[in-house]
Amino acid sequence: MDLLTYTLRKLIGGIPLILGVTLISFVLMVHFGPDKTYELLSKNPTAEEIAQVRSQLGYDQPFWVRYGNYLGQLASFDFGYSDSTGERVASILSRTVPISLALLAPGFVLGNLLGIVLGLVAAWHRGRWIDKAIMGFAVVGMSISFLVVIIAFQIVFGVWLGWFPVRGWNVHDFSSYLHYVTVPTLASVFVALGYNTRFFRAVLVEEMGRDHVRTARAYGAGPVTILYRNVLRNALIPIITRIMFSIPLVVISGSLLIESYFGIPGVGKATFDAITSGDQPILKSVVGLTAVLFVLILIVNDILYRAVDPRVSLK
Amino acid sequence: MTSALLEVEDLSIEFATEAGPLRAVEQVSFRLEAGRTLGLVGESGCGKSVTSLALMGLLPGNGRIVTGRILFEGTDLATLDQAALRRLRGRRLSMIFQEPMTALNPVYRAGDQIVEVLRRHEGLSRRAALDRAIEMLARVGIAAPEQRMVDFPHQMSGGMRQRIMIAMALVCRPRLLIADEPTTALDVTTQAQVLAEISQLAAELDTAVLLITHDLGVVAETCDEVMVMYAGQVVEQAPVGALFAQPRHRYTEGLLASIPRIRKQPLERLPVIPGTVPELSAMPTGCRFAARCPQAQADCRARTPELRMLGRSRSACFHPAGEE
Amino acid sequence: MSALPTDLIGLEPAIGRSPVRRAAGRLLADRWAMLGLAIVLLFFVIALGVWAGLWGGNWMASAGQRWEGPSTRHWLGTTILGQDILERVLFSTRTAFEIGLIVALASSMLGALFGALSGYFAGTLIDSAVLWLTGVLDAIPFYLFVAALAFALKGNPWAMHIAMVATFWTTTARLVRGEVIKLKELEFVEAARAIGLHPLTIIHRHILPNTFHILLVQATIVFVAAIKSEVILSFLGLGVQDGVSWGLMIAESTTEVTAGHYMNFVAASSFLFVLVMGFNLFADGLQDALDPKRSGR
Numbered sequence: 001m002d003l004l005t006y007t008l009r010k011l012i013g014g015i016p017l018i019l020g021v022t023l024i025s026f027v028l029m030v031h032f033g034p035d036k037t038y039e040l041l042s043k044n045p046t047a048e049e050i051a052q053v054r055s056q057l058g059y060d061q062p063f064w065v066r067y068g069n070y071l072g073q074l075a076s077f078d079f080g081y082s083d084s085t086g087e088r089v090a091s092i093l094s095r096t097v098p099i100s101l102a103l104l105a106p107g108f109v110l111g112n113l114l115g116i117v118l119g120l121v122a123a124w125h126r127g128r129w130i131d132k133a134i135m136g137f138a139v140v141g142m143s144i145s146f147l148v149v150i151i152a153f154q155i156v157f158g159v160w161l162g163w164f165p166v167r168g169w170n171v172h173d174f175s176s177y178l179h180y181v182t183v184p185t186l187a188s189v190f191v192a193l194g195y196n197t198r199f200f201r202a203v204l205v206e207e208m209g210r211d212h213v214r215t216a217r218a219y220g221a222g223p224v225t226i227l228y229r230n231v232l233r234n235a236l237i238p239i240i241t242r243i244m245f246s247i248p249l250v251v252i253s254g255s256l257l258i259e260s261y262f263g264i265p266g267v268g269k270a271t272f273d274a275i276t277s278g279d280q281p282i283l284k285s286v287v288g289l290t291a292v293l294f295v296l297i298l299i300v301n302d303i304l305y306r307a308v309d310p311r312v313s314l315k
Numbered sequence: 316m317t318s319a320l321l322e323v324e325d326l327s328i329e330f331a332t333e334a335g336p337l338r339a340v341e342q343v344s345f346r347l348e349a350g351r352t353l354g355l356v357g358e359s360g361c362g363k364s365v366t367s368l369a370l371m372g373l374l375p376g377n378g379r380i381v382t383g384r385i386l387f388e389g390t391d392l393a394t395l396d397q398a399a400l401r402r403l404r405g406r407r408l409s410m411i412f413q414e415p416m417t418a419l420n421p422v423y424r425a426g427d428q429i430v431e432v433l434r435r436h437e438g439l440s441r442r443a444a445l446d447r448a449i450e451m452l453a454r455v456g457i458a459a460p461e462q463r464m465v466d467f468p469h470q471m472s473g474g475m476r477q478r479i480m481i482a483m484a485l486v487c488r489p490r491l492l493i494a495d496e497p498t499t500a501l502d503v504t505t506q507a508q509v510l511a512e513i514s515q516l517a518a519e520l521d522t523a524v525l526l527i528t529h530d531l532g533v534v535a536e537t538c539d540e541v542m543v544m545y546a547g548q549v550v551e552q553a554p555v556g557a558l559f560a561q562p563r564h565r566y567t568e569g570l571l572a573s574i575p576r577i578r579k580q581p582l583e584r585l586p587v588i589p590g591t592v593p594e595l596s597a598m599p600t601g602c603r604f605a606a607r608c609p610q611a612q613a614d615c616r617a618r619t620p621e622l623r624m625l626g627r628s629r630s631a632c633f634h635p636a637g638e639e
Numbered sequence: 640m641s642a643l644p645t646d647l648i649g650l651e652p653a654i655g656r657s658p659v660r661r662a663a664g665r666l667l668a669d670r671w672a673m674l675g676l677a678i679v680l681l682f683f684v685i686a687l688g689v690w691a692g693l694w695g696g697n698w699m700a701s702a703g704q705r706w707e708g709p710s711t712r713h714w715l716g717t718t719i720l721g722q723d724i725l726e727r728v729l730f731s732t733r734t735a736f737e738i739g740l741i742v743a744l745a746s747s748m749l750g751a752l753f754g755a756l757s758g759y760f761a762g763t764l765i766d767s768a769v770l771w772l773t774g775v776l777d778a779i780p781f782y783l784f785v786a787a788l789a790f791a792l793k794g795n796p797w798a799m800h801i802a803m804v805a806t807f808w809t810t811t812a813r814l815v816r817g818e819v820i821k822l823k824e825l826e827f828v829e830a831a832r833a834i835g836l837h838p839l840t841i842i843h844r845h846i847l848p849n850t851f852h853i854l855l856v857q858a859t860i861v862f863v864a865a866i867k868s869e870v871i872l873s874f875l876g877l878g879v880q881d882g883v884s885w886g887l888m889i890a891e892s893t894t895e896v897t898a899g900h901y902m903n904f905v906a907a908s909s910f911l912f913v914l915v916m917g918f919n920l921f922a923d924g925l926q927d928a929l930d931p932k933r934s935g936r
Contacts, residue, residue: 016771017771020772020774020775020778024775024779025784025787027791028790028791029790127376139916139919139920139923140916143912145867145871145912146867147870147874147889148870148889151889151892151893151904152908154896154897155896158897210417211417212418212419212421214373214412215419215420215480216420217373217404218371218404218405218409218410219405219409219432220402220405220406220432220436221401221431222401229420234421248778248780252783253780253781253782256875257874260875271783275877278790283783283786286780287779287783290779290783291778291779294777308422309422310421310422310467311422311469
């Protein structure tokens with residue numbers, strides 16, 4: 001019950017954020033957005049036809065009414081129909097989101113896990129050559145553009161080696177899934193690993209310098225005990241925060257690029273197509289849902305804090 | 316001569332820094348008998364904390380013991396590897412630190428942390444360890460010990476946390492307790508209580524105590540013997556009464572003179588020791604205190620004085636006080 | 640009593656050096672950081688040369704055959720339109736610096752301003768407003784934001800810069816806010832308040848100067864983020880509209896590489912990689928010099 005009231009309270013507190021995001025996006029995309037009246041009309045439209053289309057597209061309504069409608073759509077998850085394909089936005093989303101998740105999840109999990117492991121190794125042996133080597137690779141990884149990595153991987157795996165497909169998403173069973181997901185996963189891990197490792201190493205080094213680690217040593221704790229009970233466990237809050245807040249980044253930006261480039265029909269590619277064609281219903285839905293996702297992440301993050309650190313109270 | 320519990324011989328400790336190796340502790344030697352309390356006094360930076368860390372094998376990464384032996388129950392701790400030292404830490408010798416606020420792990424309950432030590436060193440079952448821990452908490456003067464066991468550190472005051480630390484330190488009945496400024500961070504009333512508890516428990520458990528402090532008042536109250544350090548060296552060691560009655564080294568003399576107390580005649584100003592401690596990277600030859608010593612003479616700057624017996628004290632001074 | 644010096648300028652402290660001198664000393668001694676700085680300066684000279692018209696001016700002309708390999712006339716070969724790749728990659732250096740400098744400077748200023756206000760008046764309406772704004776801007780996906788802005792500004796070439804600045808200032812503001820909150824509890828600020836200085840004066844004269852190290856480090860990070868983002872934005876068609884950039888070159892190359900024409904791709908990627916790497920090395924060294932504990936030594 002406690003948790004429920006807390007969640008509700010936080011959701012309500014997140015409303016100004018959602019309002020802000022949707023308002024700004026709405027102003028930019030819809031209010032200033034392309035006027036699609038003439039696309040839906042034939043060659044020599046009469047004034048009547050123009051008025052009819054404009055009314056159909058909702059252009060004749062005042063700003064706040066249109067914005068209100070948008071919010072209503074968001075609340076009911078019904079965004080109408082895509083401008084380009086005419087398909088229901090909801091069904092487009094339900095088709096593309098699972099694909100994006102299946103595509104990005106392995107890379108996300110692997111990128112963070114490996115980052116933590118490498119960060120641990122580097123932090124534990126800080127100052128020695130393995131630390132410098134790991135940090136060296138991290139800097140190099142950070143300095144290569146994601147796009148460059150994707151193109152390079154496409155050349156290497158697709159053109160030269162031909163081991164994995166680099167376009168499309170012909171997935172019907174687990175082995176074909178592995179087949180298609182490998183190169184995108186490798187690309188995302190490659191790019192994220194540099195940043196992740198550096199961050200986790202910094203967090204862990206800071207935790208290692210704390211007094212209670214010295215106390216643990218003073219009472220005979222061995223390296224494994226110290227690493228787990230005194231360092232990792234205590235560093236969980238910044239680690240969790242970082243992982244949670246990288247979700248919007250990975251899901252939206254990562255999917256956009258990978259899917260457009262590899263031709264995978266996920267929500268990123270749908271968004272990209274929507275951007276280039278100016279398909280507002282899809283853009284509105286993606287932005288709105290992103291805002292809601294962001295607020296949900298904030299809430300889950302807070303709850304995880306409480307689970308992990310007894311000093312934090314749900315207030 | 317009976318073999319003491321702890322015998323430190325010619326201990327020297329160096330740190331590797333950006334500016335080259337710095338020697339923080341120079342040829343320190345002392346003995347501590349079982350069940351006795353030795354106070355280690357000196358100002359910040361004199362090397363007292365570093366010495367205690369070296370005893371436990373807890374020097375930071377860039378520090379190392381360059382010479383000397385640390386004979387604890389006959390074994391030279393300086394030669395042991397980390398695995399061997401881990402078996403001793405918390406079991407045969409324990410240490411408590413200055414900052415109780417940060418010494419405990421904030422995400423585990425207080426009781427769990429003590430139980431962890433017990434199970435590691437004595438292989439007790441969880442139930443047995445819990446009972447021992449509760450019993451220990453009661454002995455350090457904590458009311459409602461069962462409740463304190465399940466509390467988290469942030470739910471306790473500084474004094475309470477320090478008592479938890481003391482309980483953790485003594486629960487395995489170590490022979491030696493090193494207390495590095497255990498009460499400096501506490502308020503005055505709690506200070507007195509905690510010190511009293513340490514003394515009492517040490518007496519009950521026949522534990523020797525190496526008490527590090529900069530407060531001579533604390534030393535007078537709790538210690539059997541005192542050791543004074545200056546600029547990385549031991550300058551005087553004596554039984555408490557002897558030191559306060561007749562300090563030998565000029566530094567000790569200056570320290571005692573600067574303590575405000577009720578005198579027969581009012582003073583114009585409180586005596587102070589002029590000057591500052593020399594930098595580690597620029598140690599003078601000869602007696603390190605000579606630059607600030609009102610009695611310094613030519614031989615003081617030329618040669619380094621060694622510890623010599625005088626009365627009941629040992630001091631490293633060519634012209635000690637009270638010789639006339 | 641001897642005469643007191645009436646002018647403190649030029650006097651060196653008797654013991655020790657100022658924190659700035661010490662940090663500078665550490666930085667100069669850091670070989671990797673100095674290598675990074677050298678790389679950045681080299682690229683900067685290249686960019687200046689383009690500005691001055693010394694090289695890179697011929698990036699648009701179709702001077703040769705299409706897809707020529709490297710030769711003495713065209714050191715890096717030509718593109719599908721016969722344009723000299725070397726000229727293009729040199730000109731792109733100037734583009735990169737333009738974008739990087741503008742975005743870094745603008746976002747630093749915005750971040751400093753809002754961060755300081757938000758931090759100094761922490762807990763009040765001003766703070767809540769700034770926090771809300773940074774939260775909102777963080778929640779909007781970057782590429783969507785650029786797209787939306789591009790629509791709204793009807794293809795204005797500055798849309799990309801504005802979008803970048805609007806996104807990147809938030810991290811700087813947050814960091815400055817955190818630092819200001821710590822600073823305003825220090826005694827020297829209390830002293831400034833006690834002598835009656837106006838809050839804005841206090842912020843301007845006493846608090847902001849103590850955040851310069853944060854601003855400097857963040858500026859380098861934003862510079863890197865800006866030129867890296869430009870690559871992806873240009874690929875999406877939302878980036879540089881006029882002129883040429885590494886991003887545009889890479890975007891062009893995507894269709895060529897499958898046919899085996901790599902020069903465009905390799906040239907642009909390499910230049911980009913070296914500059915970004917140089918900046919990252921320098922930024923690392925800068926952070927380590929300002930806070931030696933950071934590397935855990």
